[in-house]
Amino acid sequence: MSTLARGLARPSPDAVYRAVWRWHFYAGLLCLPFLILLSTTGALYLFKDEITAALFPRRTVVAQHAAAPLSPDRLIYIAAQAVPDGTPVTYLDPAGPTAPAVVTLAGGVAKTLVTLDPWTGDVLDRTRADREPMAVVRRLHSLSYFGPVANGVIEVVAGFTLILVLTGAYLWWPRRQSGGVVTVRGTPRRRVWWRDLHAVTGLVAGTGLFFLAATGLPWSILWGQELRALSNRAGLGQPEALWAGVPVSAVPAGAVLDQAGWALEAAPLPRSQPRDAAPIGIDRAAGILRDLGMPAGYELSLPVGETGIYAAAAYPRDVTRQRMISLDQYSGRPLVDVRFGEIGPVGRAIQYGIGIHKGELWGRANQLAMLAFCLATILLAVTAGVMWWKRRPAGGLGVPPWPHDRRAAVTVTLIVAGLGALFPLTGFAILAMILADAAGQGVARWLRAPAAA
Structure with missing residues (x-):
């Protein structure tokens, strides 16, 4: 084949596979620790009402009385007496005849939640709002505990998760192998068993993981705010x-x-x-x-x-x-x-997506489906870690090598960068990874040069 023909030829499928595999590894290296945290806290938050009821039954369900419940003004007065240095700022109406009322008071270092029996006015509980168990879980889920920079990391991870799912789907696509598509080969002692379990789990959970990442992005610190502003200006929010x-x-x-x-x-x-x-x-x-x-x-x-x-x-x-x-x-x-x-239609679509994300739309079926995706994501992270551990070289990180065909590496990298451009913080992270990878390869070539000479 002439030099011109070779230059016009498309990269080989094997070269593209290796380039995609490398980016899949990079995305996983960044995402997996966070995905374990997000999946664990998300799984807990799906059942926030059930968990709160189990932990605090006395303040969750009250007895209904024949007489009329106390007025909101009276309940707020009682709550203010329970927290003398607090100023009432919100009142949460009981959701049903056996549900409590909650008054939030501001004052001191944090807001205080006072839970009351709306029928008797009894104070059932007082707690700092930021120490409420499900509030802690929610803030861990968004990393807002650690400030806006950490919250921005979640946006980076969400964008990379989309890339992780797309590259994983490409790697899963059947290529004449006899297993690892919908079946698992070997035993847990062999790396192929973990590879196949990872691939098959990804097949089942990939769509759900993609959905969770996509519906979480509207809450993100930069991309989500821009989406809200754009949809509002267009009359769609x-x-x-x-x-x-x-x-x-x-x-x-x-x-x-x-x-x-x-x-x-x-x-x-x-x-x-x-x-x-x-x-x-x-x-x-x-x-x-x-x-x-x-x-x-x-x-x-x-x-x-x-x-x-x-x-x-x-x-x-x-x-x-x-x-x-x-x-x-x-x-x-x-x-x-x-x-x-x-x-507007964009606002409604996102509200629907968030409702499904939080397991609120179709009752128990919605909760269990999202729970299954959370558990499958944890399994994906565990199998990825075991695969890496079994294949890594002694003393090395075990990064999949770039293909010898640089066209494949450049083409796949440009596609990944294009996806990253849709999400600015993720795009900056991808650019940093490209520069770090190029610098690392340059150092490696420099170290090998004296030995070659």
Whole structure:
């Protein structure tokens, strides 16, 4: 074959396979420790209600009484007496006749949650909000415990996870082998058994892992914020028309409400118009919300200052019933009332995806399906680690070698870099890995040069 013909020839499948394998190794090297953490904390958070009920049964279920429950104002007063140095900031409406009410008070180094029996007013529990077990699990899941830089690492890992799944699918694709596609060869003593178990597990769990990474990205610190901003500007997320003509503050809904939801957490809160009339009070605000059809279990933020509002958000498991209402604190007039169907198509799609991600959409079946993906991801990480351990050379890292055909290496690297360009933080990480890999190969060639001479 002439030199020109060789230059125009496509890279061999074996060369492409080796290049993909190397990037799969790099993606796994970065992702797997984090995927174990994310899968473990995610599996726990899927059953947050069940775990909380098992750990704290006294504060989770209360006895229903024949008499009417106490008013929100009375419950907030009792909670304030239980935490004298705290200022009430939110009230969580009981989700059902046997559910407690929860008042959040700000003061000191952290917020305090006071759980009350809505029928008797008994204080069932007091705890720091940041020490609530499921809050700890949630912050570990996002790495927000360790600051915004660590939270950005999760965005890098999510982007690399998409690359990990795509490269893994290419490596799994059948190539005349007799096993390792849907069957497992050998015994656990042999590396091929672990390789096949890894491949077959990836076949089953790859789609779920891809979905979990993709639906987690909207919460990310950079890409998620940009997606929200772009969808809002295009009229596909936050329904800006509902804010037309309404005076707004600089405070986003997510700053005061935990249940605002992805599509609305960045939406600005309206402002009340100061007037001579006295504020309507929490009981009247709760009555208005009930008359407007607000689902039980809503979270209500209390007004701060003379322009503050009553901001309420409901985040039930039925995504279509999600709702956010803001009330003028003097007149009780709804300033903004957003139902799920009024959110743009991008916002609704992401809210659906997040609901499935959190196991909230289809009951127990949704929870068990996401749990299976979490456990399969842990198994993928374990089998990958064992495979690497069995194949690594003594004293070496065991990085798969680049193919001799540099066209394959360059082509696959450009494709991976193109995928990384979709997610800026992941793209920067890929660029750093390319530079580090090139530097490492340069050093290796320099070390071999004296011996060759």
